Amino acid sequence: xxxxxxxxxxxxxxxxxxxxxxxxxxxxxxxxxxxxxxxxxxxxxxxxxxxxxxxxxxxxxxxxxxxxxxxxxxxxxxxxxxxxxxxxxxxxxxxxxxxxxxxxxxxxxxxxxxxxxxxxxxxxxxxxxxxxxxxxxxxxxxxxxxxxxxxxxxxxxxxxxxxxxxxxxxxxxxxxxxxxxxxxxxxxxxxxxxxxxxxxxxxxxxxxxxxxxxxxxxxxxxxxxxxxxxxxxxxxxxxxxxxxxxxxxxxxxxxxxxxxxxxxxxxxxxxxxxxxxxxxxxxxxxxxxxxxxxxxxxxxxxxxxxxxxxxxxxxxxxxxxxxxxxxxxxxxxxxxxxxxxxxxxxxxxxxxxxxxxxxxxxxxxxxxxxxxxxxxxxxxxxxxxxxxxxxxxxxxxxxxxxxxxx
Numbered sequence: 001x002x003x004x005x006x007x008x009x010x011x012x013x014x015x016x017x018x019x020x021x022x023x024x025x026x027x028x029x030x031x032x033x034x035x036x037x038x039x040x041x042x043x044x045x046x047x048x049x050x051x052x053x054x055x056x057x058x059x060x061x062x063x064x065x066x067x068x069x070x071x072x073x074x075x076x077x078x079x080x081x082x083x084x085x086x087x088x089x090x091x092x093x094x095x096x097x098x099x100x101x102x103x104x105x106x107x108x109x110x111x112x113x114x115x116x117x118x119x120x121x122x123x124x125x126x127x128x129x130x131x132x133x134x135x136x137x138x139x140x141x142x143x144x145x146x147x148x149x150x151x152x153x154x155x156x157x158x159x160x161x162x163x164x165x166x167x168x169x170x171x172x173x174x175x176x177x178x179x180x181x182x183x184x185x186x187x188x189x190x191x192x193x194x195x196x197x198x199x200x201x202x203x204x205x206x207x208x209x210x211x212x213x214x215x216x217x218x219x220x221x222x223x224x225x226x227x228x229x230x231x232x233x234x235x236x237x238x239x240x241x242x243x244x245x246x247x248x249x250x251x252x253x254x255x256x257x258x259x260x261x262x263x264x265x266x267x268x269x270x271x272x273x274x275x276x277x278x279x280x281x282x283x284x285x286x287x288x289x290x291x292x293x294x295x296x297x298x299x300x301x302x303x304x305x306x307x308x309x310x311x312x313x314x315x316x317x318x319x320x321x322x323x324x325x326x327x328x329x330x331x332x333x334x335x336x337x338x339x340x341x342x343x344x345x346x347x348x349x350x351x352x353x354x355x356x357x358x359x360x361x362x363x364x365x366x367x368x369x370x371x372x373x374x375x376x377x378x379x380x381x382x383x384x385x386x387x388x389x390x391x392x393x394x395x396x397x398x399x400x401x402x403x404x405x406x
Contacts, residue, residue: 015042015327017042017043017044018042018043018044018081018082018323018326019044019046019047019078019079019080019081019082020037020043020044020045020046020047020080020081020082020083020084021046021047021048021049021075021078021080021082021083021084021104022034022037022045022047022048022049022066022083022084022086023049023072023075023083023084023085023086023087023095024049024050024085024086024087024088024109025048025049025050025052025055025056025058025059025086026055026086026087026088028086028087028109028136029048029050029084029086030055030058031274031277031278032086032109032136032138032274032277032315033084033086033109033136034048034059034062034063035277035282036277036282036283036315036316036318036319037084037319038063038282039282039283039284039316040316040319040320040322040323041320041323042323042327043082043319043322043323044065045063045065045066046065046066046067046078046080047066047067047068047069047074047075047078047080048063048066048067048068048069049069049070049071049072049074049075050068050070051070051071056068072095072098072099073098075099075102075104076098076099076102076104080104081104081105081326082104082105082106082107082132082322082326083099083104083105083106083107084106084107084108084109084136085099085106085107085108085109086109086136087109088178088186089111089114089178089186089187089188089192090114090178090185090186090187092108092109092111092112092113093112093113093114093118093122096108096112096122096133097122097125100122100125100126100129100131100133101125101129103129103131104131105131105132105133105326106126106131106132106133106134107134107135107136107322108133108134108135108136109135109136110135110136110137110196110197110200110339111135111187111192111196111339111342111343111346112135112336112339112340112343113187113339113343114184114185114187114192115343115347116340116341116343116344116347119336119339119340119343120340122336123336123337123339123340126336132322132325132326132332133332133336134322134325134332134333134334134335134336135334135336135338135339136318136334137196137197137200137318137334137338137339138273138315138318139197139200139201139271140200140201140204140318140334141273141313141314141315141317141318142270142271142273142313143271143272143273143289143290143291143310143311143312143313143314144255144256144267144271144291144297144310145201145256145271146311146312146313146314147265147267147297147308147309147310147311148163148205148256148258148265148267149204149205149393150311151258151265151299151308152205152258152260152393153393156262156263156265156299157258157259157260157261157262157263157264157265158260158261158262158263159260159261160205160206160239160258160259160260161238161239161240161259161260161261162239162240162241162242162257162258162259163202163205163206163239163240163241163242163256163258163259164241164242164243164244164254164256164257164258164259165198165201165202165241165242165243165244165255165256166243166244166245166252166253166254166255166256167190167194167197167198167244167245167246167255167270168244168245168246168249168252168253169246169247169249169252170247170248170249170250170252171220171247171248172220172248172250173220174220174221174222174223179193179225180223180224180225180227181224181225182224182225186225188225189216189225189226189227189229190225190226190227190228190229190245190246190247191214191216191226191229191231191245191346191349191350191353192346193245194245195229195231195243195245195346195349196342196346198231198243198245199231199233199243199342199345199346199349200338200339200342202233202235202241202243203338203341203342203345203392204338204392204393205241205392205393206235206237206239206241206392206393207235207236207237207392208235208236208341208392209233209234209235209236209345209361210234210235210236210360210361211233211234211358211359211360211361212231212232212233212234212345212348212349212352212358212359212361213231213232213349213352213357213358213359214229214230214231214232214348214349214350214352214353215229215230215353216228216229216349216350216353216354217229219246219248220247220248226353227246227247227248228245228246228247228248228249229244229245229246229349229353230242230243230244230245231243231245231345231349233345235392252268252269254266254267254268255267255268255269255270256297263299263300263301264298264299264300264301264305265297265298265299265308266297266298267295267296267297267298267310268295268297269295271289271291271313272289272291272313273288273289273313273315276288276289277315283314283315283316288312288313288316289312289313289314289315290312290313291309291310291312291313293307293309295310296308296309296310297310317333318333318334321333344361345361348361
């Protein structure tokens with residue numbers, strides 16, 4: 001007989017939305033952070049900081065629910081649950097530091113800092129105050145990188161021995177703006193701007209690095225910051241990553257070419273999520289992140305390859321992960337130690353390009369430590385010293401739950 005006793009229990013109330021303050025309403029704030037925050041369940045964009053009148057008007061039109069503020073200091077008394085720093089690179093550390101000292105968890109756009117030492121100090125501050133600190137490495141959720149990650153994890157390529165990755169553009173004329181300024185304090189140039197993505201992906205995929213070689217050049221007329229760069233990484237297991245980043249590429253190479261002992265995977269063209277966000281679409285739209293079949297990459301060998309479906313891009317998973325972390329349900333989707341490891345590699349790359357030699361990383365290097373001795377990348381006596389990150393995607397020690405890219 002069915003139980004007819006009425007249910008008098010009180011339904012569990014949904015938690016109140018987490019209130020988010022966004023500092024900066026330029027490219028990063030407008031295109032990436034604001035739309036991703038506002039379409040993430042459980043997050044509420046409560047305040048936007050920008051002193052630019054035109055940007056304030058744009059923010060007011062798009063996000064009427066948000067308080068518009070002219071200075072970051074106006075955020076701290078609001079009792080926010082999260083602050084997002086989406087400002088020029090030189091301001092990342094001071095603004096994130098101020099937020100943490102005010103007791104507010106922080107997301108910082110990439111790169112976290114100009115140096116690994118600054119990044120490590122910020123991570124230590126967050127840890128000492130038991131506050132979340134995460135870096136917005138959205139390219140981990142590109143559809144093509146998710147596909148590469150899944151192929152490697154599943155062993156479809158065999159043992160990966162070379163990972164080639166390109167982020168190239170054809171912009172023969174300078175656009176202006178802080179990213180093209182030569183002052184090192186601006187942390188501009190493609191090495192840090194685009195290299196932050198490529199190095200993070202390489203470390204996520206293949207793990208720690210022992211040696212770094214790089215080239216960085218100024219190709220365009222009037223350029224002050226590097227606009228064409230190449231990085232070669234030797235990973236701890238002997239695999240190599242070759243990374244190209246450029247604003248002066250008149251012909252674009254494959255986005256990814258991954259060579260393994262059994263097969264390869266090659267894809268062309270950048271993930272479409274950034275263009276979709278620029279066009280006003282968001283992850284709640286139908287078919288978000290989908291790649292058309294004619295743009296699928298190729299999986300196989302020179303003798304036999306097939307089009308392989310690209311997994312959907314999923315930038316929305318970053319802020320979903322942030323919401324879960326703030327509720328104590330998961331670790332941050334990108335941990336600060338990962339950002340510090342990437343910065344260590346980028347610092348070594350800058351030094352390598354300046355000195356024209358391969359740089360060996362010292363053991364436990366997480367704050368810019370390099371070997372003083374040149375070490376050829378191809379040396380059979382490769383040092384075991386590596387920059388440590390979490391286990392790579394191909395590692396047997398890494399569970400599916402640790403795959404932020406999948």
